[in-house]
Amino acid sequence: MAGRLDGKVAIITGAGTGIGEAIAHKFAREGARLMLAGLRDDPVEDVARSIRENGGEVAVCSGNVSHEQTAHDCVDKTIDHFGRLDVLVNNAGVFLEVAECQDYSVPAFDVTVLNNVRSVFLMTKFALPHLQRTRGVVLSAGSESGHMGEGNNAPYGGTKGFVHAFMKGVAFEQGKYGVRANCVCPGPIDTAWTHKETGPMDEQMEQMTVAGTVLGRRGTPEEMANVYAFLASDEASYVTGALWYADGGTTIAKGGPGRQVPSTIAEQPQPTLPLEHSHDGLRNKQAKNRLH
Numbered sequence: 001m002a003g004r005l006d007g008k009v010a011i012i013t014g015a016g017t018g019i020g021e022a023i024a025h026k027f028a029r030e031g032a033r034l035m036l037a038g039l040r041d042d043p044v045e046d047v048a049r050s051i052r053e054n055g056g057e058v059a060v061c062s063g064n065v066s067h068e069q070t071a072h073d074c075v076d077k078t079i080d081h082f083g084r085l086d087v088l089v090n091n092a093g094v095f096l097e098v099a100e101c102q103d104y105s106v107p108a109f110d111v112t113v114l115n116n117v118r119s120v121f122l123m124t125k126f127a128l129p130h131l132q133r134t135r136g137v138v139l140s141a142g143s144e145s146g147h148m149g150e151g152n153n154a155p156y157g158g159t160k161g162f163v164h165a166f167m168k169g170v171a172f173e174q175g176k177y178g179v180r181a182n183c184v185c186p187g188p189i190d191t192a193w194t195h196k197e198t199g200p201m202d203e204q205m206e207q208m209t210v211a212g213t214v215l216g217r218r219g220t221p222e223e224m225a226n227v228y229a230f231l232a233s234d235e236a237s238y239v240t241g242a243l244w245y246a247d248g249g250t251t252i253a254k255g256g257p258g259r260q261v262p263s264t265i266a267e268q269p270q271p272t273l274p275l276e277h278s279h280d281g282l283r284n285k286q287a288k289n290r291l292h
C-alpha cells in the first residue's frame with residue numbers, strides 16, 4: 001500500500017525520545033526517508049536501528065542544532081545522503097525548570113531560548129533553500145502554552161509563542177515558493193515532561209495539567225505523530241500558517257487554577273456602584289434548557 005510520504009525526505013529534530021521518536025516511526029511507516037537529529041546523548045541511533053529493522057531508510061546527525069554549524073551540517077548531510085529535502089520537523093525542545101518567574105534561573109532561561117527558539121530559526125533558515133526546490137514543508141512544535149502561556153514555566157510558553165509567530169511569518173513569505181509552514185500545538189503529552197518522576201513538574205502541576213484538558217488524559221506521542229504525518233503529506237496541501245491544536249481541548253477548557261487561591265484573595269471587592277440587576281438578566285426568559 002502506498003504511504004502518504006512516499007518519495008519524501010524529512011529531517012526530524014529531537015528524534016531520539018518522546019514525540020520525536022513517534023514522528024520518526026510514523027513517517028518511516030508512511031514511506032519517508034529520514035535524517036534523525038538529536039543531542040549526542042539522545043538514543044537517536046536506537047530509533048534509527050529500529051526503523052531500519054522495519055525496512056526504513058534512515059541516517060543520523062548527532063549534535064546540538066541550536067549551534068549554527070551543527071544545524072548547517074545537518075541540512076548538508078541530508079542533501080549529501082538523500083539528494084533532496086521535502087519536510088523539516090522542528091520538534092527538538094526543552095522543558096527544564098518549574099518555578100515562578102521571580103525564582104526562575106537565568107541559565108535555565110538562556111538554555112530554553114537556545115533550544116526552543118534559536119534551533120528552530122537556524123534549521124528553518126538552512127533548510128529553506130532546499131525546501132523551495134521541492135515545494136516542501138516546515139512543521140514546528142508549538143504548544144497550547146504558546147497561546148495560553150505556561151504558569152510556572154513562563155519562559156517556556158514564551159518560546160512557543162515565538163515559534164507560533166515565526167511559523168506564520170515563514171508561511172507568509174514562503175508561499176510564493178510553494179513552501180508551507182505550520183505548527184503542531186500539543187497539550188500535555190505522555191512523555192517525560194508531564195510526569196513528576198521524569199520531569200520538573202511537581203504533583204500539583206502534573207494533576208492540573210491533565211485536569212486542564214477536556215478529554216481528561218494526556219495525549220500519546222503517536223497521536224501527535226499522526227497530526228505531523230497529515231500536515232507533512234500532500235493531503236494538507238492547502239494548510240499553511242496554521243496553528244494545528246492537538247491539545248485534548250486544553251485551549252477550550254476553563255481549568256481549575258482558582259482552586260489554589262486563598263479565600264482572602266479570592267474575596268470579591270465590595271460594590272461601589274448602585275447595581276440592583278446584576279443577576280436579573282435571565283428573569284422571565286425560558287429556562288427549560290438550563291443545566292442547573
Ligand SMILES: NC(=O)c1ccc[n+]([C@@H]2O[C@H](COP(=O)([O-])OP(=O)(O)OC[C@H]3O[C@@H](n4cnc5c(N)ncnc54)[C@H](O)[C@@H]3O)[C@@H](O)[C@H]2O)c1
Nearest residue numbers: 014017018019038039064065092093141143186188189191
Ligand atoms: N510533552 C508535552 O506535553 C508537549 C506539549 C507541548 C509541546 N511539546 C513539544 O514537543 C516537542 C517534543 O517534546 P517531548 O515531550 O517529546 O520531549 P522530549 O524531551 O522527549 O524530546 C525532545 C528531544 O529534543 C532533544 N533536543 C532538545 N534540544 C535539542 C537541540 N538543541 N538539538 C538537538 N536535539 C535537541 C532532546 O534531547 C529530546 O530528545 C518539544 O518541542 C515540546 O516543546 C511537548
